[in-house]
Amino acid sequence: MTVLLEARGIGKRFGGVQALHDVSLTIRRGEIYGLIGPNGAGKTTFFNVLTGLYPRDGGEVMFDGEPLKLGSPHEVTRAGIARTFQNIRLFANMTALENVMVGRHARTKVGVGGAVFRFSSARAEEAAIHRRAEELLHYVGIADHANDLARHLAYGDQRRLEIARALATEPKLLALDEPAAGMNATETAALKTLVEGIRADGVTVLLIEHDVKLVMGLCDRVAVLDYGEKIAEDVPAQVRNNPQVIEAYLGGSLEH
Amino acid sequence: MKKLPNAPERKRALLGTALIAVALAVLPLVVAGTLGNTWVRILDYALLYIILALGLNIVVGFAGLLDLGYIAFYAVGAYLYALLASPHFGIHWPAWAILPLGAIVAGFFGVVLGAPTLRLRGDYLAIVTLGFGEIIRIFLNNLNAPVNITNGPKGIALIDPIRIGGHSLSAPLDLFGVTVPGVVLHYYLFVLLAVGIVFVGIRLQDSRIGRAWVAIREDEIAAKACGIDTRNVKLLAFAMGASFGGVAGGLFASFQQFVSPESFGLLESVMVLCMVVLGGMGNIPGVILGGLLLTLLPEAFRYGAGPVQQVLLGRVLLDPESLRMLLFGVALIAVMLYRPAGLWPEARHRRELAEAAAEKKA
Numbered sequence: 001m002t003v004l005l006e007a008r009g010i011g012k013r014f015g016g017v018q019a020l021h022d023v024s025l026t027i028r029r030g031e032i033y034g035l036i037g038p039n040g041a042g043k044t045t046f047f048n049v050l051t052g053l054y055p056r057d058g059g060e061v062m063f064d065g066e067p068l069k070l071g072s073p074h075e076v077t078r079a080g081i082a083r084t085f086q087n088i089r090l091f092a093n094m095t096a097l098e099n100v101m102v103g104r105h106a107r108t109k110v111g112v113g114g115a116v117f118r119f120s121s122a123r124a125e126e127a128a129i130h131r132r133a134e135e136l137l138h139y140v141g142i143a144d145h146a147n148d149l150a151r152h153l154a155y156g157d158q159r160r161l162e163i164a165r166a167l168a169t170e171p172k173l174l175a176l177d178e179p180a181a182g183m184n185a186t187e188t189a190a191l192k193t194l195v196e197g198i199r200a201d202g203v204t205v206l207l208i209e210h211d212v213k214l215v216m217g218l219c220d221r222v223a224v225l226d227y228g229e230k231i232a233e234d235v236p237a238q239v240r241n242n243p244q245v246i247e248a249y250l251g252g253s254l255e256h
Numbered sequence: 257m258k259k260l261p262n263a264p265e266r267k268r269a270l271l272g273t274a275l276i277a278v279a280l281a282v283l284p285l286v287v288a289g290t291l292g293n294t295w296v297r298i299l300d301y302a303l304l305y306i307i308l309a310l311g312l313n314i315v316v317g318f319a320g321l322l323d324l325g326y327i328a329f330y331a332v333g334a335y336l337y338a339l340l341a342s343p344h345f346g347i348h349w350p351a352w353a354i355l356p357l358g359a360i361v362a363g364f365f366g367v368v369l370g371a372p373t374l375r376l377r378g379d380y381l382a383i384v385t386l387g388f389g390e391i392i393r394i395f396l397n398n399l400n401a402p403v404n405i406t407n408g409p410k411g412i413a414l415i416d417p418i419r420i421g422g423h424s425l426s427a428p429l430d431l432f433g434v435t436v437p438g439v440v441l442h443y444y445l446f447v448l449l450a451v452g453i454v455f456v457g458i459r460l461q462d463s464r465i466g467r468a469w470v471a472i473r474e475d476e477i478a479a480k481a482c483g484i485d486t487r488n489v490k491l492l493a494f495a496m497g498a499s500f501g502g503v504a505g506g507l508f509a510s511f512q513q514f515v516s517p518e519s520f521g522l523l524e525s526v527m528v529l530c531m532v533v534l535g536g537m538g539n540i541p542g543v544i545l546g547g548l549l550l551t552l553l554p555e556a557f558r559y560g561a562g563p564v565q566q567v568l569l570g571r572v573l574l575d576p577e578s579l580r581m582l583l584f585g586v587a588l589i590a591v592m593l594y595r596p597a598g599l600w601p602e603a604r605h606r607r608e609l610a611e612a613a614a615e616k617k618a
Contacts, residue, residue: 051481077483089481091474094467102471106483108464112492115463116456122463129464169483 003062004029004204005081005173010059012042012049012228019045021228022059027173032195032205034219034236036212038248041225043208044086047177051083052076064172078106082171084162086178086208092151096142096161099150100133103168136164140194156187163194167203174198175206180214192218216240224248280451284443296439298555300511303446304504306547309531310453310540311500316529317538317602318466319493320473322382324525325369325389329498331396331520332365333358333505335406338515341416344407351418355506362502363495365392370494374487377476389525397517411516418445418510426513442511449507453500457540460496469493534591536598545600557583 005027012020020042027033035043048054050061052073061068069075077083082103091099108129114122137143140160145153150161159179166174176195180188188211195218199205209215215222216236223233226248232239239245287295312326336358340349369388373381400408417426417438425445426438460466468489471479480486509515527550535546557580565572591599 053477053480072485073477073480074483074485077481083481085478085481089475089478091471091478093474094470098467098470102467102479102484103482105464105468105471110464112460112465112496115465116459118459126464165482 002029003027004064005068005206006062007050008060008062010046010049010061011057012045012054013057019228020049020056023225023228023230024059025223025230025233027204027206028221029204030199030202031220032199032207032218034215034222035206035208035225036210036215036222037225041248042228043225044177045228046225047083047175047208050076051081051175074106077169077171080170080172081175082166082169082173083175084159084166084177084179086181088158088162090150090158090161090165092149094150095147096137096150096153096157096164097130097133097146099161100136100164100168101129103136103165104129104132106169133164133168136167137161139167140164141190156183156190159183159191160194163198167198171203173204173206175208177208178210179207180209180211188214280447281444284440288437288440293437293439295555296437296443298552300439300442300446302548302551303443303450304508304511305528305531305551306544307446307450307453307504307507308501308528309535309543309547310450310457311497311504312528313497313532313538313540313543314457314460314469314500315493315497316532317543318461318469318473319490320469321373321490321493322378322385323494323497324382324386324522324529325392326385326497326501326528327520327522327525328369328389328392329362329365329501330505330508330524331392331517332362332498333502334509334515334519335396335412335505336361336502337506337509338412338415339405341510342412343414344412348416351416351506351510355503358502358506359499360502362505363499365502366494366496366498367491369498370491374490386522386525389520390522393517393520396520406517409517411514411518413514415509415513415515417513418442418507420445425510446507449503453503454540454544461540465489465492530588534588534598536601538602539598539600542598542600542602546598549599553587554580554584 003026007026008024010020010023011018023042023046035046037043045054049056049070052070052075055071061070063079063081066079068079068081091102094102108125110122110125114125134143134146137146140163142153142157142160142164145157150158153161163174163176163179179195180191183191192214195205195207207215207219219236221234222236222239224231224239224242224245231244231248232242234242284296284299287299308326308330311329312323315321315323315326337351337354339345340347340354340357341351342348369385373384376384396406397409399406400410406412417424419425423429424438425441428438429436429441468479468484471482471484472486472489476486508519531546531550532543533546534550535544536542558576561574561576561579561583562572565574595601
């Protein structure tokens with residue numbers, strides 16, 4: 001398998017707190033890569049640095065063979081990394097369909113002139129945006145709610161909508177920040193199926209998760225962060241038995 | 257994209273458009289015949305304010321950027337027209353050249369003033385834009401020395417009226433034996449431009465760009481994560497809104513044939529913002545309604561307050577001039593209390609507020 005993303009020596013400091021220290025990891029094309037760690041280990045910080053939301057203090061990222069320009073989230077998205085948020089960030093007063101249509105922004109280009117005069121190319125693009133958004137709603141299984149406001153969707157459906165919106169940007173890497181947070185067992189199982197389907201369709205997945213069972217069952221490889229440092233990176237079976245990892249989880253077993 | 261309307265729906269829409277067109281065409285003639293030319297002039301001003309409000313609606317209503325200095329772009333358009341078509345510099349360009357130039361220059365100013373505010377939101381953005389608005393006005397007030405550019409507080413007079421086919425719009429036109437006064441001619445020009453701007457607004461709203469604006473209004477970080485270059489898309493909103501303001505300013509200068517800095521104070525910015533907010537932020541018909549009401553109501557109070565007191569009380573107890581601002585204020589407060597989303601809100605805002613109210617009651 002070829003390498004899709006390689007992060008080298010990523011550092012991030014908030015005032016006196018070293019949130020990330022020299023984190024390096026490699027994500028291969030087509031895998032589901034898990035990033036776990038206790039609360040405050042720096043998982044979301046890493047995510048935010050990777051997606052350009054926070055400026056980094058050091059290190060670099062190679063993505064798809066090219067250095068990734070970190071610092072502007074929309075350019076990261078255009079380069080092919082899409083993300084969801086730990087605390088869902090939908091456009092609450094837009095419909096589900098409109099949310100996904102916004103996701104098509106980076107891959108479409110009609111400007112003011114096209115919008116005002118509706119040239120045939122602009123109409124065709126708008127129709128394609130609409131069609132693709134409907135397909136994606138169908139893909140994540142919430143086509144019935146296309147015209148509901150995002151804020152009115154059930155919690156699990158909001159998570160799905162966020163994934164659909166992220167997929168609309170045609171990512172090579174889909175980064176999910178705790179997608180199972182707050183989900184019950186049934187919803188989590190359905191999410192697992194969805195993520196496996198996304199990978200089967202050729203999108204590499206980076207998954208931050210608290211639910212260790214889900215990560216172990218879903219991921220091909222797992223990295224463990226603790227106090228901003230990577231303490232392990234391996235297949236789940238190895239990580240599970242890594243003494244350092246067990247120690248990081250306060251001696252608690254990873255079997256719960 | 258909306259579904260194509262079926263035949264009867266399309267017919268109804270066509271009929272509606274035709275009715276509105278006829279009503280807009282006949283309106284000034286009826287008003288001139290019954291209330292007099294003064295009221296046609298008031299209608300003309302109402303149209304200018306509607307154009308302004310539609311421009312500000314792009315910034316405030318669509319993109320959610322609270323701009324309190326919007327009148328600056330009106331000033332830029334007005335002064336550009338004044339400088340390029342008056343004896344002040346002895347330049348007399350035709351209106352068809354200045355008005356588009358005004359849109360471009362005002363749009364440029366929109367970008368220049370918008371750029372430093374990109375990281376600001378809400379209250380902070382309002383304060384900075386308010387400052388920029390005042391800076392423009394103070395510049396206009398003081399740029400008469402060392403080189404006299406704007407003629408300072410005295411303003412610029414004797415501005416050329418707009419000419420169409422060699423005929424000045426400020427002079428009455430004899431048409432088949434009927435004399436059409438200048439205010440009515442201006443009305444037709446302003447209506448045409450206002451309709452054009454409504455068209456642009458509606459098309460933008462229902463497009464990739466319009467969705468990006470709403471996305472920024474809803475959640476800027478999520479918008480970035482969707483690949484929206486929020487900087488450019490916000491600047492585009494500032495530029496579009498400002499260019500509408502610039503066109504309105506040029507029309508204003510040519511219509512009044514005189515500009516001075518005092519027409520572009522903070523109160524004017526607040527008035528235009530009131531039109532957008534009270535009419536219904538983000539909803540184009542609502543904004544038009546807001547612009548119309550807030551121009552016509554104060555005038556109605558001005559002309560109506562005296563005679564009404566005379567009839568009811570037998571004498572004029574309160575000066576109509578001060579009473580009209582009082583009534584105006586009361587009307588604003590009433591709308592805010594009873595229709596917080598505006599008189600004719602955008603569907604999105606309406607749902608939001610209805611839910612908030614329901615939650616409160618529950």
